[in-house]
Amino acid sequence: MRRTSRDIRTANRYRVLRQAIAESPASRPRLAAATGLSLATVATLVGELIDQGMLVDAGFEDSGGGRPRGLLAVNPRGGALIGVDVAETYVHVEVVDLALSVLGHAHEELRPGDHEPAALVRRIAGAVRAAADRAAAGPVLGAGITMPGMVDREGGVSVFAANWDWHGVPLLDLLAEQVPYRLYLDNPMRACLIAELWFGAARGRDDVLVVNLGTGVGTGIALGGTMHRGVSNSAGEWGHTLLVLDGRPCHCGRRGCVESYIGAPGIMRSLREISPDSPMLAADDQTATLARLARALDEDDPVAARTLRTTAGHLGAALADLVNLLDPEIIVLTGWVARQLGGPLLEQAREAVTRHALRRPLESTEIVLSPIQVNPVSLGAATFALEGALDAVGRAGD
């Protein structure tokens, strides 16, 4: 997508609010210094955000002899944002205020019958109502929803959800009949990316990859401070790039994909190859197996250690491909597998990246674990609603 002058203004508005959320209260000169924007630009954008009720005046700071400087704070009563993480087995909803304090949440497990579109829409609407009832923070500015599979963001359509056999379900149209908020749809990978850009390790960075490690794996890509979605909104399928030509079969139909080695089922397979009868293997239960693996690592179990080394080697080799191809500023690891295996996985993966990547791009790339403590997908979904509200400010001002 081409960028226009309006895109630049919108991106600047994001930057100012992002900084105000990170450091509240703050003066205009401080916001200008932290964002690299001119004081005049910051003053204009702050004015818009005050008019919109997102920022409020918060007294003055002493400026060491000069005129006292006005301070700005995020308005906790400026509105609530709803983030909905629709996964294959649950619907998780968080309601947050503009300072990103959690106001309420709801979690519902899905049953097999819930996967029919009309039923799922009822479950989502119910969870959103339950969460919103627990919150009370002024107007709801919007609700962001993430769906597994492929989505048409503009049209609000779930294009394809493999495990549910969904094709072209107009999800937002169906939801709009039951939920009275502005709605935004995207995928969980993008949600994790936007959460890191606004509130996590990627704040203030321009060339960012957020690598999601879970049952599936993928990466959110932001270059030049802008999310790269791809021409069919399906960029980021790093899980289906090659680790080994003609290697392990992958559910995408190809062989040797990254996901078949470092997705949770891939890690289980590696464990099974190392020790076919390991008591860590909990049949088809990925969550239980990974939890046992993490526990066994704490206890210096040699099979667990070898499984980690193998997995970290695969992960590091695949991350090195991203370093060599895209030369990013930072790679953030997120997702439940990253949380479960945490520091030891990161440390050994970094070593493997060093063996595999070219020196020059490697030297300028940082690799870290996500610092976000809440569900990053719900948080990211809520952030889609926040960006939507900010875009609306821009359109009103044109």
Add this chain to the structure above:
Amino acid sequence: MRRTSRDIRTANRYRVLRQAIAESPASRPRLAAATGLSLATVATLVGELIDQGMLVDAGFEDSGGGRPRGLLAVNPRGGALIGVDVAETYVHVEVVDLALSVLGHAHEELRPGDHEPAALVRRIAGAVRAAADRAAAGPVLGAGITMPGMVDREGGVSVFAANWDWHGVPLLDLLAEQVPYRLYLDNPMRACLIAELWFGAARGRDDVLVVNLGTGVGTGIALGGTMHRGVSNSAGEWGHTLLVLDGRPCHCGRRGCVESYIGAPGIMRSLREISPDSPMLAADDQTATLARLARALDEDDPVAARTLRTTAGHLGAALADLVNLLDPEIIVLTGWVARQLGGPLLEQAREAVTRHALRRPLESTEIVLSPIQVNPVSLGAATFALEGALDAVGRAGD
């Protein structure tokens, strides 16, 4: 790198001139329609380009009853651009006018002793003078130079050229003492990308990969209409992403890189594995071997056919990784190996991509051979000088 409003204005200036070069003469409404810019924006930018001597008035066209419309043409006397392709074995210089007609060129083979920096600078300066003497088209707007290895574009420094053992040579400073033009330095991969964006298959496209197949392989990346350079200016090392973990040794120190399979030496190795005593194998001469392979393909030689199938399979698998990760609009194949193996390679690689890529991004990605007939590296280098001249217009106007 973050984009600013000036970047947008510069990008729009590029777009207008690019379209005017492609379709000269053209009216302002036609330029507006073709670029998607407003008529007011186009009128302003055309005014600047006329002031600069890059565009000239070229009469009127009948507009079917209405007021006759003024036509604009590229000014062939608006200035000359010099493009210098410094390769490991030669220096190739092209001088072109703004309509991209070739005004002169020079080609010099390098001898081993020429690789010492002072000697190479003398050879480059000599070749530039020889080419410029053959041209006579008004002022020289600048000279772009590409160097193998890693370059620091901003500082004009050759950071590292492996085969010559260069480290941190301040090439542009040295050249400036002998060449009286504005100088621009970048790498050949970026030159091929910019040539395709301005004059080739990627004109008017936003998300573009230009895949360079030669002794080494790599890809130029443009997303959102903007070149992605990476945080250390070394993005695009697709040649050093994995095809086979622990596969063939690669000169970067890793094993299994794409380049070790589809770079010219990799293709020779595949041929040797298929038929160790093949008469197509010309010792260490890649150029001769690839030329014989192309000829044998024309003659339906079965060993040649099998080598092509293997190579196209490797290429297609590696291209599918780019499709899945970046979801581009178009992939353009360029470089001497692509020219040598041409249509048959493209056709079989496309089939392999179809087997390997995910359906949704694949459906929206076109894969083509470069239509550029002259040396695309020199043409791209000249285009760096053209963009530099256009950037100067922007700065003057601020």
